[in-house]
Amino acid sequence: xxxxxxxxxxxxxxxxxxxxxxxxxxxxxxxxxxxxxxxxxxxxxxxxxxxxxxxxxxxxxxxxxxxxxxxxxxxxxxxxxxxxxxxxxxxxxxxxxxxxxxxxxxxxxxxxxxxxxxxxxxxxxxxxxxxxxxxxxxxxxxxxxxxxxxxxxxx
Ligand code: 4NP
Numbered sequence: 504x505x506x507x508x509x510x511x512x513x514x515x516x517x518x519x520x521x522x523x524x525x526x527x528x529x530x531x532x533x534x535x536x537x538x539x540x541x542x543x544x545x546x547x548x549x550x551x552x553x554x555x556x557x558x559x560x561x562x563x564x565x566x567x568x569x570x571x572x573x574x575x576x577x578x579x580x581x582x583x584x585x586x587x588x589x590x591x592x593x594x595x596x597x598x599x600x601x602x603x604x605x606x607x608x609x610x611x612x613x614x615x616x617x618x619x620x621x622x623x624x625x626x627x628x629x630x631x632x633x634x635x636x637x638x639x640x641x642x643x644x645x646x647x648x649x650x651x652x653x654x655x656x657x658x
Contacts (some may be wrong), residue, residue, distance in 0.1 A: 504585065505536050505537060505538060506535075506537050506538070506585050506586060506653045507537065507538035507539075507540075507583065507584045507585050507586070508526060508537060508538070508539050508540075508584060508585070508586045508587075508588060508649070509539075509540050509541065509542055509576070509580050509583075509584040509586070509587045509588070509608070510522035510523050510526065510539070510540070510541040510542075510588050510590070510613070510642075511541070511542050511543065511544065511576055511587060511588065511589050511590065511594050511598060512541075512543060512544070512589075512590040512591070512594060512624075512626070513543060513544050513545055513590075513591075513593075513594065513626065513628075514543045514545060514547060514548045514573070514628065515541055515542055515543030515548055515573040515574060515575075516543070516548045516551055516552075516553050516554045516557065516573055516628075517553065517554050517556075517557045517626070517627055517628050517635070517638065518557075518590040518624050518626065518627070518638055518642065519541035519542065519543065519590060520541050520553040520557055520561075520568050520571045521553075521557055521560065521561060521568070521635075521638055521639055521642050522541065522588070522590065522613060522624075522642040522645065522646060523539050523540065523541040523568075523571070524561050524566045524568050525566075525639070525642045525643045525645075525646035525647075526539050526642075526646040526649065526650065527539050527566075528564075528566060528646070529643075529646045529647050529649075529650040530650050530653075532650075533650050533651070533654050535650055535653060535654050535657070537650075537653065538584075540584070541571070542574050542575060542576040542577075542580065543573055543574070543575055543576065544575070544576060544593075544594055544597050544598075545575065546575040548573035549572075549573050549574055549575060550572055550573060550574075551572065551573045552569055552570075552571060552572065552573075553568050553569070553571050553573075554628065556627070556632055556635045557627075557635060557638075559632075559635075560635040560636060560638070560639050561639075564639060576598070576601065578601065578603045580608070581601075581602050581603055581605075581606035581607065581608045582603075582605060582606065582607055582608070583608075584608045585607075585608060585609065586608060586609050586610075586611065586649075587608045587609070587610050587611075588610075588611055588612070588613050588616070588645070588649065589610065589611070589612055589613065590612075590613050590623065590624040590626075590642075591612070591623030591624060591625075591626070592612065592621070592623050593623075595610065595611075595612055598610055613641070613642060613645035614641065614644070614645055615645075616644075616645045616646075616647075616648035616649040616652065617641070617644035617645045617647075617648050618644075618648065619644075624638060624641045624642060624645070625637065625638070625641075
């Protein structure tokens with residue numbers, strides 16, 4: 504089965520689109536077949552493109568995320584994806600609350616995959632542009648660790 508990973512943050516316009524982009528890039532580098540998507544806990548940014556600072560940060564690392572559109576996480580995601588990766592501990596607690604009884608997805612925190620278990624990717628939304636580089640660095644570390652784990656598990 505091809506691993507399918509949903510990255511979840513609060514608004515789905517800053518951290519999770521960057522996480523999705525970093526993971527796609529890392530999986531491609533490892534020649535790993537994956538499905539990746541992102542979603543938000545809230546619905547404020549449904550249909551919106553990523554925050555312009557997130558778009559600029561991704562572009563600075565060679566990735567165009569302008570076609571991403573925000574959406575809210577839904578019950579079917581817990582059956583459709585093999586992995587759901589939360590950006591912070593609040594997102595993770597929210598996902599545990601939302602998970603239907605027949606959920607099959609494995610839930611984790613992004614930084615669990617970066618050797619920083621239990622830590623959160625800080626929300627850069629209310630900060631300055633420099634915060635987005637920290638986000639990129641965090642999600643890249645998590646994406647690299649997750650992609651390596653999935654490669655090691657490949658049948
Ligand atoms: P994200 O950042 O969860 O990394 O996408 C946020 C974006 C928007 C809001 C909060 C966090 N907001 O409140 O609209």
